[in-house]
Amino acid sequence: MSDTHDSPSPLCGGGYPAQQGERGEPGLRIGRRAADGDELRPAPSLPSPDPLRGPPSPVEGGGKSSAPATYNFAYLDEGTKRMIRRALLKAVAVPGYQVPFASREMPMPYGWGTGGVQVTAAILGRSDVLKVIDQGADDTTNAVSIRRFFARTAGVATTTRTAEATVIQTRHRIPEAPLTEGQTLVYQVPIPEPLRFLEPRETETRQMHALAEYGLMHVKLYEDISRHGHIATTYAYPVEVAGRYVMDPSPTPKFDNPKMDDCPALQLFGAGRERRIYAVPPYTTVRSLDFEDHPFRVQTFSEPCALCGAKGHYLDEVVTDDAGGRMFVCSDTDACETRREDAR
Amino acid sequence: MTAALEFRDVAKSFTLHLRGGTVLPVVAGASFSVAPGECAVLWGPSGTGKSSLVRMAYGNYRCDSGAILVRDGGRVVDVASASPREVLALRQRTIAYVSQFLRVIPRVSARDVVEAAGREGGLPDAEARARAGDLLARLNLPERLWNLPPATFSGGEQQRVNIARGLIAPRPILLLDEPTASLDAPNRAVVAELIAERRAAGAAILGIVHDAGMREAIGGRIIDVTQFGTARAA
Amino acid sequence: MTPLLSAQSLTKTYGGRTACAGVDLDVTEGEVLAIVGESGSGKSTLLSMLAGELAPDSGEIRYRDREGRVRALHEIGPAELRALSRTDWGFVRQDAAQGLRMGVSAGGNVGERLMGLGERHYGHIRTRALNWLDRVEIAADRIDDPPTRFSGGMRQRLQIARNLVTAPRLVLMDEPTSGLDVSVQARLLDLIRRLSGELGLAVIIVTHDLAVARLLSHRIAVMRAGRVVETGLTDQVLDDPADAYTQLLVSSVLAA
Numbered sequence: 001m002s003d004t005h006d007s008p009s010p011l012c013g014g015g016y017p018a019q020q021g022e023r024g025e026p027g028l029r030i031g032r033r034a035a036d037g038d039e040l041r042p043a044p045s046l047p048s049p050d051p052l053r054g055p056p057s058p059v060e061g062g063g064k065s066s067a068p069a070t071y072n073f074a075y076l077d078e079g080t081k082r083m084i085r086r087a088l089l090k091a092v093a094v095p096g097y098q099v100p101f102a103s104r105e106m107p108m109p110y111g112w113g114t115g116g117v118q119v120t121a122a123i124l125g126r127s128d129v130l131k132v133i134d135q136g137a138d139d140t141t142n143a144v145s146i147r148r149f150f151a152r153t154a155g156v157a158t159t160t161r162t163a164e165a166t167v168i169q170t171r172h173r174i175p176e177a178p179l180t181e182g183q184t185l186v187y188q189v190p191i192p193e194p195l196r197f198l199e200p201r202e203t204e205t206r207q208m209h210a211l212a213e214y215g216l217m218h219v220k221l222y223e224d225i226s227r228h229g230h231i232a233t234t235y236a237y238p239v240e241v242a243g244r245y246v247m248d249p250s251p252t253p254k255f256d257n258p259k260m261d262d263c264p265a266l267q268l269f270g271a272g273r274e275r276r277i278y279a280v281p282p283y284t285t286v287r288s289l290d291f292e293d294h295p296f297r298v299q300t301f302s303e304p305c306a307l308c309g310a311k312g313h314y315l316d317e318v319v320t321d322d323a324g325g326r327m328f329v330c331s332d333t334d335a336c337e338t339r340r341e342d343a344r
Numbered sequence: 345m346t347a348a349l350e351f352r353d354v355a356k357s358f359t360l361h362l363r364g365g366t367v368l369p370v371v372a373g374a375s376f377s378v379a380p381g382e383c384a385v386l387w388g389p390s391g392t393g394k395s396s397l398v399r400m401a402y403g404n405y406r407c408d409s410g411a412i413l414v415r416d417g418g419r420v421v422d423v424a425s426a427s428p429r430e431v432l433a434l435r436q437r438t439i440a441y442v443s444q445f446l447r448v449i450p451r452v453s454a455r456d457v458v459e460a461a462g463r464e465g466g467l468p469d470a471e472a473r474a475r476a477g478d479l480l481a482r483l484n485l486p487e488r489l490w491n492l493p494p495a496t497f498s499g500g501e502q503q504r505v506n507i508a509r510g511l512i513a514p515r516p517i518l519l520l521d522e523p524t525a526s527l528d529a530p531n532r533a534v535v536a537e538l539i540a541e542r543r544a545a546g547a548a549i550l551g552i553v554h555d556a557g558m559r560e561a562i563g564g565r566i567i568d569v570t571q572f573g574t575a576r577a578a
Numbered sequence: 579m580t581p582l583l584s585a586q587s588l589t590k591t592y593g594g595r596t597a598c599a600g601v602d603l604d605v606t607e608g609e610v611l612a613i614v615g616e617s618g619s620g621k622s623t624l625l626s627m628l629a630g631e632l633a634p635d636s637g638e639i640r641y642r643d644r645e646g647r648v649r650a651l652h653e654i655g656p657a658e659l660r661a662l663s664r665t666d667w668g669f670v671r672q673d674a675a676q677g678l679r680m681g682v683s684a685g686g687n688v689g690e691r692l693m694g695l696g697e698r699h700y701g702h703i704r705t706r707a708l709n710w711l712d713r714v715e716i717a718a719d720r721i722d723d724p725p726t727r728f729s730g731g732m733r734q735r736l737q738i739a740r741n742l743v744t745a746p747r748l749v750l751m752d753e754p755t756s757g758l759d760v761s762v763q764a765r766l767l768d769l770i771r772r773l774s775g776e777l778g779l780a781v782i783i784v785t786h787d788l789a790v791a792r793l794l795s796h797r798i799a800v801m802r803a804g805r806v807v808e809t810g811l812t813d814q815v816l817d818d819p820a821d822a823y824t825q826l827l828v829s830s831v832l833a834a
Contacts, residue, residue: 198679211657213664215694219679219686222693225700226683226722291700361822362829403811405818428797428811429609449771449793450764464775 074121074154080104084122084277088268091279096241097209098192103275108149112142113171114272116188117149120169123184123268124150129157131165135316136173136331160334172235174256176313176335179265181282187250189271192278194238194248214246217289225294234299240287241280249286255298255314260286305330308339345413345420347377348517348548349401354410354424356396357574369574370396374410376567380516383539383549385564392569394552398521400424401550402441403431414438414517436464441519442510446494446502454497455480455490458508465513472512479508483534499526511538518542520551524558536561580642581606582780583628583748588637590623590804597623598634599804603782607747610774610781612795612812614788614827620804621784622752628782629669629750630659644747664694668741672753674733677740678725684711684736685721691744710739714769731762735769742773749774751783755790767793788831792816800824 072078080102087101106114113134124130130150134143138160146169147158159165162177171188179185195205198216208216217238224232237254241247249260250269260267260280267280280286290296304311306327313335315328330336354374360366371393378384386394399405400423401412407424414421416438421430435441448457455476462472480490483504489497494505503526510518520539524532532555539562543549553559559566581604588601598620605611613621626632628639630651639651644666654662663669671677678687688707689697697703708718714735716728725733734754741749754770755763771794774781785791791798791812798812800821808821819825 198682207656207660211660213660213694215690215692215696218693218698219682219690222686222689222700222703223682226685226704290698292698293701358818359820361825399817404813406814406820428814429606431811431814432796447792449768451761451768460775 071153073126074124074150074156075107076104076118076121080118081122084118087277088119088122088279091268091277092266092281094245095280095284096239096245096247096278098276098278100275101277103272106272108145110273111190113146113169113188115270115274115277116169116171116186116272117146117270118272119186119268119270119277120146120150120167121154123186124154124156124167126154126156128166129159129164131159131162131168131175131334132170133168133173133175133332133334134171136175136314137333139333142171161338162334172251172253173314173331174252174259176330176332177338179259179263181264183265185263185265185267187252187267187269189248189250189269189276190273191236192248192250192269192271192274192276194236194246209245212244214240214289217246218291221289221291221294225291231290231294231296237296238289240289242284243287246289247278247280247286253299253314254288254296257286257288257296258298262286301328303328305336308336308343310336310339345415346379347413348380348382348415349550350377350411350413351375351397351401352411352413354397354400354412355408355574356393356400356405357408371569371572372574374569374572378517378548378550380546380548381543383543383551383562383564384567385559385562386550386552386569387566388569393572393574394569395521397569397572398441398519398550398552401517402435402439402519404441437466438515439517439519440465440510440513440515442507442521442523444503444522444525446506446509448494450495451493453491454485454494454505457494457505458512461509462512465515467513475512476508479512479538480505482538483508484531500528500531503527504531507535507538511542514542514545514547516547518547518549518551520549520553522552522554524553524555532558533561579606580648582642583639583782585628585639586637588624588627588634588639590620590627590632590634596620596804598627601637601801601804601806603799603806603809605748605780605782607780608775608778609797610771610783610795612791612798613782613784613801614786614791614798615801616786616827619801621786621801623804624801625750625752625782625784629667630654630663641748664691665744666746666748668738668746668749670734670737670741670749670751670754672756674725674730674737677737678733680726681724683722683724684716684728687725687736687740688743691740695744706743707739710743711736713742713773714739715765729762730758731766734758734766738769738773742777745777746779748780748782751781753785754783755785755787763790770794788816788828800827 084101087099091097091099103115104118106117108114130147132143132147134140137143150156151158162175166182167184167186168175169186174185193205195208195216197220199205221231233254235251235253236248237257239247239249239257239260249257262283262285264282266282269278288296301313301315305313305315307329314331316331317326318329319326351374355372357367357369360368374397386397388394396405400407403423410424412423414423414434416434421434423431458476458479459472462475463469467475485501485504489501494502507523524535527535536558539549553564584604586602588598590598601624603611613624615621623632627634640648641651642648685704685707688710689703692703692706708721711718711721716732716735725736728736755766758766767790783794795812797810798815799806799809800815802823808815808819808824815824816828819828
């Protein structure tokens with residue numbers, strides 16, 4: 001055991017042939033601080049072969065059981081995690097560059113965040129506190145499933161509070177509460193290639209990235225303006241990372257693009273179906289592409305949230321009945337609830 | 345060389361590969377010259393190589409042997425051995441050619457055809473435009489036709505466009521291949537006048553002119569092509 | 579004067595079949611060179627090599643860059659080669675779908691090269707696109723239409739605008755007029771001739787149509803089975819062909 005105990009990170013060497021399921025992973029420590037000693041906490045045992053279903057009821061908050069282990073910590077085997085971490089390290093070293101990785105089959109369909117789940121599984125440590133949001137909400141099916149998945153397979157604590165989380169897996173939104181150093185935001189990405197819209201040939205888009213030929217990205221924006229009079233792209237709005245690679249920020253609304261810039265948290269992107277990983281290290285310049293005479297602008301919401309009453313936040317339209325009733329509410333449920341609590 | 349154009353012992357034959365390599369001799373030992381301000385008319389029955397000689401002078405036909413010397417400003421160029429680029433340069437500034445047929449891009453208007461030839465010959469845009477109009481007017485091409493493509497014209501009308509095209513830019517050598525064959529008498533007279541003007545301006549003219557009246561009008565010296573006959577070679 | 583582009587002994591073989599054998603040619607500014615021959619004669623392979631898209635098995639292509647340096651194509655790195663092909667060179671394809679972005683508006687197609695060069699002002703891109711559409715006789719109100727809504731002739735004209743917007747010095751054309759109606763062809767030929775003359779372009783045009791070669795080109799190279807069998811002044815080669823194959827080609831043309 002001595003060969004692994006003093007190793008600060010599995011990425012620095014040290015295999016785990018005999019310890020699978022017995023001891024935790026220290027987690028990937030790029031841009032965030034993991035709590036000391038989290039390696040030494042015992043792994044939870046998993047009573048059920050199915051991580052998503054079956055007794056006993058989910059243990060949120062890192063519950064312990066004495067039943068024999070069935071799954072490795074955080075579902076993926078250690079070899080796979082290391083493979084993913086290597087891809088992540090490269091992604092962090094080359095911000096915005098899409099690193100291919102051997103995406104695994106996950107116990108959920110593509111489109112449900114298999115890329116994000118694999119990244120989360122690879123970086124999760126025992127002391128991590130996980131938050132999962134889908135469209136900004138913690139209580140949607142997808143968010144709940146993934147949260148339960150990790151609660152069961154890794155036994156980590158989960159939360160809906162942005163400030164309390166160390167790892168936040170997201171599809172579509174960046175939380176409103178400012179992210180801090182030590183936090184990691186994991187994005188689920190459906191289509192990682194920003195140039196694909198105009199250039200379907202992968203061989204060609206790779207060349208374009210390699211040579212930083214990004215004129216085509218502006219053709220997309222040009223088309224927007226010529227059609228709509230303004231840049232109508234509202235999500236997956238292309239950004240230039242660290243002055244080099246152009247990146248697709250996944251289906252994130254452009255409202256959130258400014259939050260990616262100079263962000264203290266580490267941002268990791270996983271595309272499971274497309275087998276690509278990319279990253280934005282903390283405090284990296286992320287610039288939304290635009291034209292001099294059509295500068296980048298975020299959407300504005302003039303109405304207040306129907307629940308918390310705050311203005312200037314990203315709103316979702318919610319249909320309330322089948323008679324055309326609808327309301328606009330904050331997309332970030334945690335931020336909305338926090339505001340409502342504060343008001344009380 | 346004082347002449348503007350000189351043929352020295354020129355021979356020409358065609359090898360017909362599609363007819364088992366049959367060699368068809370055209371001319372041999374052709375030697376003559378044309379001085380600036382002089383008009384020479386090639387004369388002889390059809391099939392004796394008049395047209396071939398004119399075409400060789402323009403670089404349109406190759407030359408088997410001999411030299412075709414052209415005075416190009418201060419230097420002398422042998423068309424027979426010149427590179428394609430040299431021949432193109434000669435055509436641009438030294439040799440004008442009026443062929444029997446007009447070969448142009450179908451859609452281009454008559455006036456544009458003439459004007460473009462002027463620009464290619466070095467005239468500024470405005471002058472090319474003005475001269476194109478003058479020439480077409482003098483050649484009695486009805487103004488309503490100027491903006492139409494010549495492909496729709498009669499033979500005589502097309503030929504007048506062709507003449508205007510060949511004469512618009514002043515060049516020291518003028519080659520003519522039956523320029524008036526399809527013209528009526530009044531128009532032949534106009535062409536004769538234009539050629540005479542060019543000659544008076546110092547151009548060396550070499551042409552094929554069947555019409556005796558026309559020959560007289562332009563005051564051509566006769567060169568008998570039968571003397572370059574190739575009976576022996578055949 | 580050094581030619582703008584020159585090729586020496588270009589040879590390319592595909593699995594034992596020779597597509598190009600020992601081809602020499604050169605072209606310079608203001609000059610249109612036609613490469614004619616029947617299909618399978620190696621014309622398109624030759625053009626791909628000249629465009630730097632296909633590496634010859636042997637032989638060399640030299641290009642005189644804007645600084646006047648003569649450089650072998652194979653010594654230019656891929657990044658610069660691509661940059662050259664987007665700025666200094668143009669390539670008008672036979673199939674417009676390969677030369678255009680069919681899902682992008684006409685304006686976007688023309689503006690792409692400008693944006694590739696770093697132009698980031700929408701208004702300026704728009705103005706230049708309009709100017710070029712006008713020069714290739716495409717009405718201004720079609721600027722936001724995609725080429726899928728254009729006729730064959732318009733698509734080819736749009737390809738020309740898209741290529742010429744960066745003021746290239748060399749334009750390669752692969753059968754740009756084939757498949758077009760005769761009247762449409764004439765309009766395109768006129769346009770190509772006018773623009774190449776006005777802009778002093780070096781043009782290499784591959785065509786199987788001798789009439790196109792005659793009307794557009796100054797010089798011609800006749801290809802057969804991968805070799806240039808005859809080359810020279812276009813009108814001389816067509817009116818007084820020396821090679822047996824050229825004689826056959828010329829005599830096979832239907833007189834109009």
